[in-house]
Amino acid sequence: MKTLKDEILQRGAVLSDGVLKVDSFLNHAIDPNLMTKIGETFAERFQEEGVTKILTIESSGIAPALTTSLQLQSELVFARKRKSLTMRDDLYSAEVYSFTKQQASEISVSKEFLQPTDRVLIIDDFLANGQAALGLIDIIKQSGASIAGIGIVIEKTFQPGREILEQEGYKIESLARIASLSDGKVTFYTEKEQTSQ
Amino acid sequence: MKTLKDEILQRGAVLSDGVLKVDSFLNHAIDPNLMTKIGETFAERFQEEGVTKILTIESSGIAPALTTSLQLQSELVFARKRKSLTMRDDLYSAEVYSFTKQQASEISVSKEFLQPTDRVLIIDDFLANGQAALGLIDIIKQSGASIAGIGIVIEKTFQPGREILEQEGYKIESLARIASLSDGKVTFYTEKEQTSQ
Numbered sequence: 517m518k519t520l521k522d523e524i525l526q527r528g529a530v531l532s533d534g535v536l537k538v539d540s541f542l543n544h545a546i547d548p549n550l551m552t553k554i555g556e557t558f559a560e561r562f563q564e565e566g567v568t569k570i571l572t573i574e575s576s577g578i579a580p581a582l583t584t585s586l587q588l589q590s591e592l593v594f595a596r597k598r599k600s601l602t603m604r605d606d607l608y609s610a611e612v613y614s615f616t617k618q619q620a621s622e623i624s625v626s627k628e629f630l631q632p633t634d635r636v637l638i639i640d641d642f643l644a645n646g647q648a649a650l651g652l653i654d655i656i657k658q659s660g661a662s663i664a665g666i667g668i669v670i671e672k673t674f675q676p677g678r679e680i681l682e683q684e685g686y687k688i689e690s691l692a693r694i695a696s697l698s699d700g701k702v703t704f705y706t707e708k709e710q711t712s713q
Numbered sequence: 714m715k716t717l718k719d720e721i722l723q724r725g726a727v728l729s730d731g732v733l734k735v736d737s738f739l740n741h742a743i744d745p746n747l748m749t750k751i752g753e754t755f756a757e758r759f760q761e762e763g764v765t766k767i768l769t770i771e772s773s774g775i776a777p778a779l780t781t782s783l784q785l786q787s788e789l790v791f792a793r794k795r796k797s798l799t800m801r802d803d804l805y806s807a808e809v810y811s812f813t814k815q816q817a818s819e820i821s822v823s824k825e826f827l828q829p830t831d832r833v834l835i836i837d838d839f840l841a842n843g844q845a846a847l848g849l850i851d852i853i854k855q856s857g858a859s860i861a862g863i864g865i866v867i868e869k870t871f872q873p874g875r876e877i878l879e880q881e882g883y884k885i886e887s888l889a890r891i892a893s894l895s896d897g898k899v900t901f902y903t904e905k906e907q908t909s910q
Contacts, residue, residue: 545826546789548782575771575791582776585745592743594772629742 517557517691520669521704523550524692530700534644534672542669543576543641554691555583558639558667561689562588565664567637569593569630571652573612573623580669581639588637593630595623595652610654613647623651625659632660643668643690646677653684670694673705714754714888717866718901720747721889727897731841731869739866740773740838751888752780755836755864758886759785762861764834766790766827768849770809770820777866778836785834790827792820792849807851810844820845822852829857840865840887843874850881867891870902 529537541547558580567588572581573595585592599607607624614621630636638652649666656663663686671678671690674697681688693705726734738744755777764785769778770792782789796804804821811818827833835849846863853860860883868875868887871894878885890902 539823540825544790544793544823546779546782546791548779548786548789551779552783575775575793578772578775579779579789582743582745582748582779585743586749589745592745592776593741594743596741596772626736626741628737 519550519553520692524702528702530697530702533697536694536697536702538670546579551579551583554580554669555587557691558584559587562637562665562667565637566635567664569634569636570639571595571636571656572639573648573652576641577639580641584639584667593625595625595655597621597623599624608655608658610651612651615645625655630656630659630661634661635664636661637664638666641669643671643677644675646680649681665689716747716750717889721899725899727894727899730894733891733894733899735867743776748776748780751777751866752784754888755781756784759834759862759864762834763832764861766831766833767836768792768833768853769836770845770849773838774836777838781836781864790822792822792852794818794820796821805852805855807848809848812842820848827853827856827858831858832861833858834861835863838866840868840874841872843877846874846878862886
């Protein structure tokens with residue numbers, strides 16, 4: 517997705533070989549028009565998949581998942597990292613391991629919001645090690661719903677997330693694929709990008 | 714806002730005299746079309762206020778703030794409850810006390826996203842004791858920006874939030890005002906609602 521890649525080049529900041537800061541338009545400040553284009557692009561890429569529901573994880577997944585849900589006209593559910601006051605029982609839960617924080621945390625979705633008849637599209641802002649997506653997949657499997665695919669705003673192809681998820685047979689669409697953040701520079705993955713653009 | 718009040722009556726659940734569960738369309742599962750109408754309504758009510766930026770707090774504020782920002786064509790910023798990896802310094806921070814949890818937590822916004830020239834609209838899902846709004850106001854004041862007003866999806870008029878904020882002189886627009894959750898029943902506040910609908 518060219519607009520997104522242009523924004524990453526213009527406004528992203530490489531903090532280290534592994535960390536790209538996109539706070540200024542994606543996950544702290546949000547450009548609503550870019551977010552709408554992201555939603556439109558995900559909707560195009562998954563329009564044949566019979567999506568009935570979109571599942572993401574708080575907080576940074578909510579904005580791209582919402583614009584996608586508007587385009588696909590399907591309900592959105594976001595998994596919670598902390599249980600809220602009104603969310604006390606009847607939950608599907610999964611562990612998500614964070615390599616950055618070196619600790620596992622639990623994510624949860626109320627059972628009432630995922631049905632065996634649902635076909636669920638997972639949306640998230642980043643794909644690195646795939647742990648968040650695996651947690652969401654775990655929750656969807658518990659519900660008996662099927663998985664329509666996984667839509668990722670920014671993928672780091674130098675980390676193993678895609679490989680792990682593709683081995684499980686899921687369709688993954690990433691809007692920007694980053695091959696390297698070495699030397700303080702963003703290098704996009706080019707080979708597949710040319711065909712999937 | 715009639716559509717919202719209808720949804721609250723049809724799909725909300727009163728858990729106690731103080732707690733309304735709206736997980737099924739507002740803050741766990743999200744109805745994207747209702748969220749769009751919420752954004753349109755906030756945009757109408759604040760269209761004369763010269764809004765340049767919308768500020769909310771993760772996670773439940775993000776969806777209504779995003780649809781509002783699309784309508785007003787202004788950037789959205791969400792305050793973070795936990796500092797992210799890419800958000801290490803140059804922060805405005807404020808304490809937010811939760812009466813429910815009986816503890817204070819810190820919220821933060823990167824300094825680069827609020828400028829003294831900004832006119833900021835605060836959006837949040839609930840107004841009860843006003844503590845989250847006060848935290849956001851504190852952050853906006855630190856930045857030198859001005860406050861365009863406060864847009865609330867659901868206000869509990871039987872809690873003191875509005876009174877505290879009005880004493881400070883802010884314009885508050887709530888889309889549904891709930892006077893009571895007693896006896897397991899939602900009773901809307903009627904007097905002002907008829908004029909502000």
